[in-house]
Amino acid sequence: MKTAEILELTGVPKAETRLQRTYKLAIVGAGCGDIELLTLKAARLISSADVIVYDALVSDDILSLAPEACELHFVGKRCGQPSAKQDDINELLLRCAVRGLSVVRLKGGDPNVFGRGCEEALFLARNGFASEFIPGVTAALGCAASAGIPLTHRGVARSVTLVTGTVFDDSAVCWQSLLSAQTSLVFYMGKEQAAKIAHGLLNAGANVQLPVAFVSNGARAKQILTYTNLGNMADTARKIGVAGPTLIIVGAVVSVGKELSGLMDSISDTRAEPALGRLAEAGKPV
DSSP states (O other): OOHHHHHHHHTOOGGGTGGGOSOSEEEEEOBTSOGGGSOHHHHHHHTTOSEEEEOTTSOHHHHTTSOTTOEEEEOOOOTTSOOOOHHHHHHHHHHHHHTTOOEEEEESBOTTSSSOHHHHHHHHHHTTOOOEEEOOOOHHHHHHHHHTOOSSBTTTBSEEEEEESSSOOOSHHHHHHHTOTTEEEEEETOGGGHHHHHHHHHHTTOOTTOEEEEEETTTSTTOEEEEEEGGGHHHHHHHOOOOSOEEEEESTHHHHHHHHHHHHHHOOGGGHHHHHHHHHHTTOOO
16 A cells, blocks of 8 residues: 555645644554554654654565655564664664654554563653654454454453563463463464473463464465464474564464364355355345
8 A cells, every 4th residue: 555545544634744743752553564454643653754763573565654754763673683772772762852853663563562662652751752652453463363363252262361472480370370261372472482381381281282373474465374282382383484473372262263264265156155045035135
């Protein structure tokens, strides 16, 4: 989708967007990578920014919304690779703020779901600069939707827990608390820790057959969905050769999503004809 099309949807001409701003600093969620999942407000702010400070998971399509004269600063953090330090990112944002520029701090997903958005807002506020948060579609929602997996489902899961896979309490109490009744678990950035996650859940009493789904490059054109169970989780993770981000969904909802996927794959236009016929015979409108 082109910049003009995005702005047309907002109903606000590009030239007017800056005049409507309350803040010059916005900490913005870029969502899961698909430009069509970007909020209209986020698109409007990106399209009028003087400076964009962006993370590794922000897609090129979304960055293409930036004005030609906009300064772009990459500060991405990737597992196992040289990454920008948080203190340096904070200082960069402050320097841009001191210059009086309209700054967009652009983060993958939602800025306050494992995104350190509030850490940056606090740093700016302690130095005299106000900012605002613009929500984004976090990976748990975007990846689950694109994979066709419900995070809650009547009679199967009545809650969902989001967990960072990189740093977590390894105590037995912690793992047992994650296994509360009818709860789906979503692990962010957890592929490299899959063996430890599986070990912790199994030791806490989880069923070895508990369904697991790995969603790699979720909500993107190259998404890969891999099904397994808790007992095979570690081996499956080692075989996933995708370089992009991978989300892990654990729980009975994975089976619900897998059933839906199978049914969807078997549906064709011709299969709708018997249903249409039955409705017509019953005199019901189609």
